[in-house]
Amino acid sequence: MGLGTVAIPEVTKFFAEGDPHEIIRFALENFSPRIAISFSGAEDVVLVDMAVKTGGEFSVFSLDTGRLHPETYQFIDKVREHYGIPIEVYSPQAAAVENLVKAKGLYSFYKDGHKECCGIRKVEPLRRALRSLDAWITGQRHDQSPSTRTQVAIVETDPVFSSPDHELIKFNPLAKWTSQQVWAYIRENNVPFNPLHERGYVSIGCEPCTRPVLPGQHEREGRWWWEDQTKKECGLHVGNLER
Numbered sequence: 001m002g003l004g005t006v007a008i009p010e011v012t013k014f015f016a017e018g019d020p021h022e023i024i025r026f027a028l029e030n031f032s033p034r035i036a037i038s039f040s041g042a043e044d045v046v047l048v049d050m051a052v053k054t055g056g057e058f059s060v061f062s063l064d065t066g067r068l069h070p071e072t073y074q075f076i077d078k079v080r081e082h083y084g085i086p087i088e089v090y091s092p093q094a095a096a097v098e099n100l101v102k103a104k105g106l107y108s109f110y111k112d113g114h115k116e117c118c119g120i121r122k123v124e125p126l127r128r129a130l131r132s133l134d135a136w137i138t139g140q141r142h143d144q145s146p147s148t149r150t151q152v153a154i155v156e157t158d159p160v161f162s163s164p165d166h167e168l169i170k171f172n173p174l175a176k177w178t179s180q181q182v183w184a185y186i187r188e189n190n191v192p193f194n195p196l197h198e199r200g201y202v203s204i205g206c207e208p209c210t211r212p213v214l215p216g217q218h219e220r221e222g223r224w225w226w227e228d229q230t231k232k233e234c235g236l237h238v239g240n241l242e243r
């Protein structure tokens with residue numbers, strides 16, 4: 001399946017002020033079953049909650065970098081049990097991780113940046129997860145990052161993971177939602193959330209690369225805080241850096 005004769009600009013225009021429920025319904029109607037939700041953060045469970053309620057067919061995957069917080073591993077299973085759905089967990093290639101650690105140690109990202117480690121632990125597994133899909137749904141929002149996510153489209157051809165012979169569509173149904181809207185939805189719908197959010201963590205990634213933020217700090221300041229503020233994408237959404 002696909003968007004068929006419907007062009008992406010038309011879809012984007014139609015959903016300009018789109019209700020995320022309607023965008024998800026549209027995505028599933030056009031791409032099931034070759035569509036998946038990428039699950040890691042608070043907003044991703046909102047997507048899962050909305051998608052389950054449509055009754056449509058979709059899959060959910062998560063990337064286990066091997067460096068997540070114990071709370072995040074427990075949270076993945078909590079979501080699996082809460083919704084009674086499988087979550088496919090993709091791990092990095094063991095040999096690639098072993099080679100990196102052998103050459104540079106376990107914390108090379110503090111010295112030469114996160115790109116190499118994220119490439120091995122996130123991007124390569126993501127590429128495998130996306131290989132059999134025609135579309136994926138992410139929780140990207142404009143207010144997550146003033147430097148990289150303000151232009152995120154509601155629907156787009158994935159600029160990174162499409163290939164000349166395989167167009168991959170990327171839906172970002174929450175692009176225009178604020179963090180407050182996400183958390184209001186979580187409370188109103190009893191959506192499970194990572195307990196780290198109760199300890200000052202807002203944007204949660206790998207344990208060594210995530211820290212709580214203080215009141216007034218932007219959520220992205222808790223990620224890769226030792227690096228340039230304008231380069232805070234891990235490769236999953238690296239197309240945002242080129243907009």
Ligand code: SF4
Nearest residue numbers: 114117118121206209
């Ligand atoms: S977030 Fe940090 S630990 Fe996780 S893959 Fe990227 S650099 Fe490695």
